[in-house]
Amino acid sequence: MATKIRLQRGGRKNYAFYSIVIADARAPRDGKFTEKIGTYNPNTNPATVDLNFERALYWVEVGAQPTDTVRNILSREGVYLMKHLRGGVKKGAFDEAAAQKKFDAWKADKVKGLEAVRAEELKAKKETAAKELEAEKKQNAEVAKKVAEKKAALAAAKAEEEAAKAAEEAAPAEEAAEAAPAEA
Numbered sequence: 680m681a682t683k684i685r686l687q688r689g690g691r692k693n694y695a696f697y698s699i700v701i702a703d704a705r706a707p708r709d710g711k712f713t714e715k716i717g718t719y720n721p722n723t724n725p726a727t728v729d730l731n732f733e734r735a736l737y738w739v740e741v742g743a744q745p746t747d748t749v750r751n752i753l754s755r756e757g758v759y760l761m762k763h764l765r766g767g768v769k770k771g772a773f774d775e776a777a778a779q780k781k782f783d784a785w786k787a788d789k790v791k792g793l794e795a796v797r798a799e800e801l802k803a804k805k806e807t808a809a810k811e812l813e814a815e816k817k818q819n820a821e822v823a824k825k826v827a828e829k830k831a832a833l834a835a836a837k838a839e840e841e842a843a844k845a846a847e848e849a850a851p852a853e854e855a856a857e858a859a860p861a862e863a
Contacts, residue, residue, distance in 0.1 A: 681703065681704040681705075681744070682701060682702070682703065682704070682713070682738070682742070682743040682744070683701070683702055683703070683704045683743065683744055683745070683746065684699065684700070684701055684716070684735070684738055684739070684743050684744070684745040684746070684749045684753070685699075685700060685702060685708070685745070685746045685749055686698070686699060686700075686719060686746065686748060686749060687699075687700045687702075687708065687709050687712065687715075688708065688709060694722060695721065695722070696718070696719075696720055696722070697718065697719040697720075697721070698715050698717070698718055698719075699715070699716050699717040699718065699719055699730065699735075699749060699752065700712035700713070700714065700715050700716065701713040701714040701715075701716060701738055701743060704744075714734065714738075716730060716731045716734045716735050716738070717729050717730035717731055717735065718730075719752060724800065725793060725796060725797075728752055728755070728756060730752070730753075730756050730758075732756065732757075732758065732761075735753060735756070735758045736758050736761055736762060739753065739758055739759070739762055740762060740765070755789075757782060757785060757786055757789070760782060760785060761778075761782055764778035764781060764782055765778065
C-alpha cells in the first residue's frame with residue numbers, strides 16, 4: 680500500500696482550512712484516511728500549523744511520501760531535520776543528546792524569526808493606522824476651514840444685508856424729517 684501524507688480540505692468557501700492526514704494514495708482527497716496528524720491554516724500570517732511532531736516523524740521514517748505542500752510544512756516544522764539528525768545518530772556521528780541540542784537550537788532560531796516577522800507586521804500595521812489618522816485629521820481640518828470661511832462669508836453677507844435694510848429704513852425717516860421742517 681502506497682501511503683501519502685497530504686492535506687484534506689475543510690473550512691468554507693474562500694476560507695480553506697486543512698487537516699494533515701496519512702492516507703492511501705488511491706483514496707480520494709477528502710475521503711478515507713489512516714490517521715490525522717495535524718492541521719494547517721493558511722489564512723493567518725504566518726500560516727498556523729498544529730502538528731503531532733512524533734507521529735509525523737514516525738510516518739516519514741517508515742516511508743510515507745508527502746505531497747509538495749506537506750513536504751514544505753514538515754520541513755518548516757523541523758521533521759526532516761530531526762530525521763536527518765536521527766540518521767546521524769544511527770551512523771554514530773554524534774549521540775542523541777547532541778542531536779536534540781542541535782534541533783532545539785534550530786527551533787529556537789526559527790521561533791525567534793517568526794516573532795520578528797509578527798512584530799514587524801504589527802509595527803507596519805500601527806504605522807499605517809497612524810498615517811491614516813493623520814491624513815484624516817488633515818482632511819477634517821481642511822473641511823473645518825472651508826466651513827468656517829463659508830460661515831464667515833454668510834455672516835458678512837447677512838451683516839451687509841442688515842446694514843442695507845437699516846440704511847433703507849433710515850433714508851425714508853430722514854426724508855420725512857427733512858420734509859416736516861420744510862412744511863412748518
